Amino acid sequence: MAEKEILLWDERGRGFPALVRYGPHLFLSGSDGYRDPATEELDFSLIYKPIEQCHNAFSRIRRRLERAGMTGDCVMRVLHFTSGQEWSLKRMAVWPDYFGEVGHSEAVAWGAQAKMADFNAITAMAIGLTRGVPRHVVVPQPRRGQSARLVRAGDFLYAFGVGGYTNPFTGEEVPIDAPDAFRRQHFNNFETLRSFMDEVPAPLSDFVRLDAGFRRNVEDARAFRACTKELFGGRIPFAHFALPLGELANRLIQLGGIAVAPGVDKEVYWSPDDPDIAETVRAGELVFLSSLPGNRDPESGEVMRELCADKRGQARQALRCLAAALTRAGTDMDRMLSLEVYLRDIYFEDEFIEVAKDVFGSDCPAIGVAGAELEEGIEVQLVGVAGVS
Secondary structure, X not given: OOOEEEEEEOOOOOOOEEEEEEOXXXXXXXXXXXXXXXXXXXXXXXXXXXXXXXXXXXXXXXXXXXXXXXXXXXXXXXXXXXXXXXXXXXXXXXXXXHHOOOHHHHOXXXXXEOEOOOOOOEEEEEEEEOOOOOEEEEEOOOOOOOOOOEEEEOOXXXXXXXXXXXXXXXXXXOOOOOOOHHHHHHHHHHHHHHHHHOOOOOOHHHEEEEEEEEOOOOHHHHHHHHHHHXXXXXXXXXXXXXXXXXXXXXXXXXXXXXXXXXXOOEEEEEOOOOOOEEEEEEEOOEEEEEEEEOOEOOOOOOEOHHHOOOHHHHHHHHHHHHHHHHHHOOOOHHHXXXXXXXXXXXXXXXXXXXXXXXXXXXXXXXXXXXXXXXXXXXXXXXXXXXXXX
């Protein structure tokens, strides 16, 4: 069994790791574009300069790996939370500068527009693998400066974030204003992922985590869960988050994630309040957690109305839900490796981190924070990865 190692602490002295290692797995905290990586001060010359901010965010990721004796081509998957999606291809075009000419072609991306602090244009969260783990590109990048579509490395398959505008098998296009557009694009999303997985071959049920960002309001999160249950026999057999994350060009959904490689066992732990939805999934040496809201009881799942609009209270409650979910999966908070934090109010970030440090103590995971329009009554929502116990 691997041991959790903190290789590097947050550059701004906030008391949580910038880089965590667990066996061959690497987890990096969020990297903001509007701070100078050399000084960590706000760089006001970067206002309205998103691509320059991408250089900052990605160079910090590479710098962290280099300080730990590794290289930028260890990166396997990057989540991009941005102020806009119209420059997404330009964002990807700078990847070779930081993740390597070969390395960037062996990594995958997922991205969505989010609520950003001040003039920050990008927050990038990354996971990686040490270079001793062989990589096999199953579905390659379309061209240089774009990510691969599906990569096999170690125990997992890493899938690019796909839209649902076009069905890959029939060529049918579904505009965002078409009749029943959400359900039809949702189907196309999974058909695109299926087209990738067929190359392995592996079924869609081998996914252990799927990330879904939406263009529209919180009702889409409910629609996503309903449509996904229809596709998977009435259940959602993988950890997931489903968040409204702003403009996605001609897409209503952006969907990407991680699946087990053939021959790797997957064990699902179902949610106690909704036994048709995976709360956690254990695969290899990792435990993947579905999104955990800060306004619910960790055992019954009942909404705690007294926490309405109480950001600090919901921060603590979400962490209680996290601890309970880890216990049900046979692990604990000390094994938490990476924590993604979604906030209705992005300016609550520093306060959340103080609460998290109080709960985790010296065993904090890597932390990344993004702003999102959460479902009604939710101020804080958590997603993460832990090690097995």
